[in-house]
Amino acid sequence: MSQHQATQLATIQSELETPVREFFGATTATAVYAGLTHMIGFGFDGTACFRKGTRNGPDGLRSVSEDIESYSPYLDADLHDHDFIDLGNLSLGTSDDIESQWQHATDQFAEIFEPLNLKEQNVRVLTLGGEHSISYGPIRTYLQQFPDLVILHLDAHADLRDGFLGYHYSHASIIRRALDHFGPDHQLIQYGIRSGTRDEYKFMREHGTVRTSRKDFLDSVAAIPADRPIYLTLDLDYFDPAFLPGTGTPEPGGEDFHSYVSLIKLLRGKNLVGADVVELSPDIDPTGNSDVFAAKIVRELLIILNEKGAR
Secondary structure, three states, rough: OOOOOOOOOEEEEOEEEEEOOOHHOEOOOEEEOOOEEEEEEEEOOOOOOOOHHHHHHHHHHHHOOOOOOOOOOOOOEEHHOOOOOEEEEEOOOOOOOOHHHHHHHHHHHHHOOOOOOOOEEEEEEEEEEEOOOHHHHHHHHHHHHHOOOOEEEOOEEOOOOOOOOEEOOOOOOHHHHHHHOOOOOEEEEEEOOOOHHHHHHHHHHOOOOOEEEEHHHHHHHHHOOOEEEEEEEEHHHOOOOOOOOOOOOOOOOOOOHHHHHHHEEEEEOOOOEEEEEOOOHHHHHHOOHHHHHHHHHHHHHHHHHHHHOOO
């Protein structure tokens, strides 16, 4: 990293877990810098209700990252042209209690990023899951700091339940918990949803959050003003399990990689300020194809986020 070009904002006092390898040659650091994108892992699957294993997602992504090209032919851009930081993984602490583990890592995320002014200091965060409940900390932080934030929610599931299987902060409740922090100018756009309760579908229709066709979704993204901040929360079961089987709650009828590329090309001209990619479960797909698929998803996001830092 070019230290003279990046101003250090804070040294991380909490103990983070060292990643199995840095993602795509990122700089491994224990500090946050102005103008840079920071990756951080949250390997947790305590509330997963079907197949577990997403606790291995962050390092599963890292493990394959340098075995694929850093160059994106879709964006005609190379990740190696940018400096970015891999902070490692949040710690789950020492408790055997699932909720305590989640809370420990969520508090750690807040300790690192909430004191910063993400907008003014141009700090961008990409969080790697882990199940979808891990997105609560990042989403809450971004909602607090960006009063007009648009959340793009790509997922097979609505995630609007008010708790599930006894967990208030369940992976099936992440969007409901995000709405707890919505202000009058926040907006939610959901796409890819093909599983949910009757009540969840009623909510989405009544509040106009769900888009039911690719065209309507992409048109909605295109209509977002170029300077309005956008946060993307991407559950990998958004993709059809024929393409990405390595996820805990697969649902047939999902999207393909080209759908994602269409979105990425749109987001390149927008103000993407942060994102998370969740629900990769490497052991479910012994071929390793899902890991590679997910790593390319992350590569495209990192290029866009890094380009925002160069402006």
